[in-house]
Amino acid sequence: MTRERRVAQRFLSRSLGKGDRWRPGVWPDARSTPVIFHVVVVAIASCVWGLGRPAMAQDTSVTIEQLRPPASPAFELLGIAPASVAQPSTPRALAASILSSMQDQGGLPRNLAMEVSPYWLRSHPSFTFDDQFARGGFFHTLATTIPESFSISVGSTPRLAKKDTTGIRLAMGGRVLLWPGRAPRALSDLVDRYNGMSERCDAQIDSHVSALCSDSVKKDPHWIAMYDTIQRTITEPIGVVVQLAGGVSADSPLDSVQGVRWRRGGVWLSPAFRREDHVDFLGVVRYLHDAGGPDSASSDMGDIGGRLLWNASSSIALSAETIGRVQRTQGAGTMRTVRYGGLVEFRPVANWYLFYAFGKDFAAASAPVNRLFASLGLSVGFGQTPRIGLGT
């Protein structure tokens, strides 16, 4: 794997989990399948009681997963998912990215998408593998984790406002891991076994023989499986994990710094707690402000929620979640509503998931009574389990 998208992938995997694996407790409508292709072959009993009017002006299908801190807050605020994101890994590359984006456009960049992790712009010989987890006391962990995990995202896109297609929309966001969690007990044994394999090659006094041995180890399925497990374990720490993200966006109707007007802002906070005995709690807090514009009213929205997940066995998971929302829209007043529900998942075989979800959805301006919902589905995944490229 190249440097591209690494920072975002690490955050994504910490927040969303890998796309190829069973992610129990993730609601069917929030299931992200970026790598393996899933098809819901059965979706029945999707019932609506109450008003029976599914069309709603606001987003009422939001789930806990969708409220977690986004990998790139700037892109989230712009509502874009850029296909290509510049991720400079050296100060020189960062300077080149900034200069090229400005020069290409002759002014403010119109399609900028860049993510930078300042800490990783240079080498850190004192940052060890174990420093990725909480250890050495509260302040030591904070001092290690916050700079290491901090990333900045910057984006721009052409402004699309009614009767006005000139100008651009810019956004900047940041994201940080406030508390990293601790390493699972199994990781130490895993790392020892992993190191043991490379130690055998390393013991060859002829460096070229040693290097050839290492090359052959990399093709060993046992080593590859161990590498994958280590990667997965790194991204799923045990104990308390707290993430924070925030960002702002602004409109520039004149395509320059003149006349810039703040448009949106958001803050995301996600405290989570995972136990090694398969119990998982996730909390989310999100606040979004939209200053409005020529074609929309200003609004504020606050969400707070939590999900409790129990992996009853390797193939059965139960979860319950609730989200409370307060929304104030200029001219429409304030609305308070709650969504809650439960989810039962059964995985009879790999890549086959049978799920049953039930609960009550948010109310909305056009549907002021909460809708009950229930759905039963079967999701089938096709394709190979993806693996990080190990080179040749």
Place this chain on the structure above:
Amino acid sequence: MTDIVTREFESRVKPQQVTLTIKIGDGQLGVSNMWLDRVPLPPRNPVDHVTIGDGVTLVGRTLLVHTTVSDVNAQTNRTSVTYTLSGVVGHSPVIVTHNADTNGEFVLFVTTFRFVQ
């Protein structure tokens, strides 16, 4: 393909025990093996204040260290090894760095310390 990074250093010893500590940086994993005049020293990982010998007896001898680092940190392809020799004069610790080509790649650091008086 595993990259080989070769470095040689001359270490002026003091009349005391010489120990070596090796730290794998940049959030990566690694292991080391050592040879003193091509005779292997007992493998001991992590290498933390491992005694190489008395400074006086080490004069004229060569310590060869192999450190194989695996790029497991998804945040960076940088790899670095810090060698800290105690009982020597100057240039300690020594930091050697290298950029791995891809994630999951091995980098073999071959570092030689020649002990002089």
